[in-house]
Amino acid sequence: MPELPEMEHYRRVLSNHILDIPISDIKVTRDKSINVPVDTFTSALIGNRVIFVERRGKYLNFHLNNGGRLLVHLMLGGLMYYGTNEDLPDRSTQVEISFGEHTLYFIGLRLGYIHLLSAKEVEQVFSELGPEPLDRRMNAERFVKIAKKRRGGLKTMIVNQHVIAGIGNRYADEIAYRASLLPSAKVQDLGEEALQKLYDSMIEVLNEGIEDGGYIDTPIQKDDQLTGNYKAKFKVYDREGETCYRCGGVVSKVELTGRKAFFCPSCQHDQ
Known part of the structure; x- marks a missing residue:
């Protein structure tokens, strides 16, 4: 999607x-x-x-x-x-x-x-959607306040469109990886520093995804050279069994609340 x-x-x-x-x-x-x-x-x-x-x-x-x-x-x-x-x-x-x-x-x-x-x-x-992560009114302080009201898994929170709008399976995994957090990490156990890092990772990954044309590799117009370029830059999503670019570990896949999640068990942690 x-x-x-x-x-x-x-x-x-x-x-x-x-x-x-x-x-x-x-x-x-x-x-x-x-x-x-x-x-x-x-x-x-x-x-x-x-x-x-x-x-x-x-x-x-x-x-x-x-x-x-x-x-x-x-x-x-x-x-x-x-x-x-x-x-x-x-x-x-x-x-x-x-x-x-x-x-x-x-x-x-x-x-x-x-x-x-x-x-x-x-x-x-x-009106049923959560705030836009890239909106100028969103910042780390507001994100931390939102997260501190939630309980459950990190990935479950950031793919919930009522909490934050626009993030789905792929980018949730990439955001968690960038923040060195497991997608299963419990939001209520994350401190201010970890939540700040999660926010920074979210902004970085989404902006990079936009600038590289997202992951869908079907061109949107003739001679399009941009659309889908971010697909090759995924660090964990859909890379089960492959080597982690950061630590050399092996990327794993699990199912979390009915969703598949990709992560590196060697360099991603609960906190």
Whole structure:
């Protein structure tokens, strides 16, 4: 599932291409990917423009010039591609939104969706999310206060979208590794220094993920050389049995509350 870095990367790319261009065509091949009848969806979009693309957690929120919103959550397996039919990857699309000669293709929306909503309805969805880790209002002090109210495993806390928005399995493991903490470490047992290090690691890993185009290696546009570059930089995620880059130990995998977690038992600790 795309996480904060992937969605922020998508936001930046699309903001450079689709803003203020009238929507010229809509194609929906999977009705379940949208929340209204196809005719309603089409008539609400054609002729209107996207004036701003916002990211909140793992969501993209397309602000329309008529006051409406398109709320996108790609969920597991979802992708986006911006270009033409000639350079589109050989994948089936569920929704296509055309901006003149170029189209934004939504691919793999088996669970993902594009909902046509009002601004108020989007606010209600976002009200259930925790703070943005990279927001200027977030800092180490606020993060420590949030963490000190929690109990349970470190990874369980940081993937909880009601606590912190945007982090999923992959980046949670990488953040824990950067902080030299086990993903199973109990949050209530972590001192101020460990929580500070966890916060710093979270900011570093997420920013690096964004700058390197996230981990999804399907290009978002033709001749794209950035998307997915962070995948090769994972230190522990999906590296079970491989050598730890930091200490030479062996990366392990366990299941924590129904989620797989990758870590190095030699250089990651409980505190």
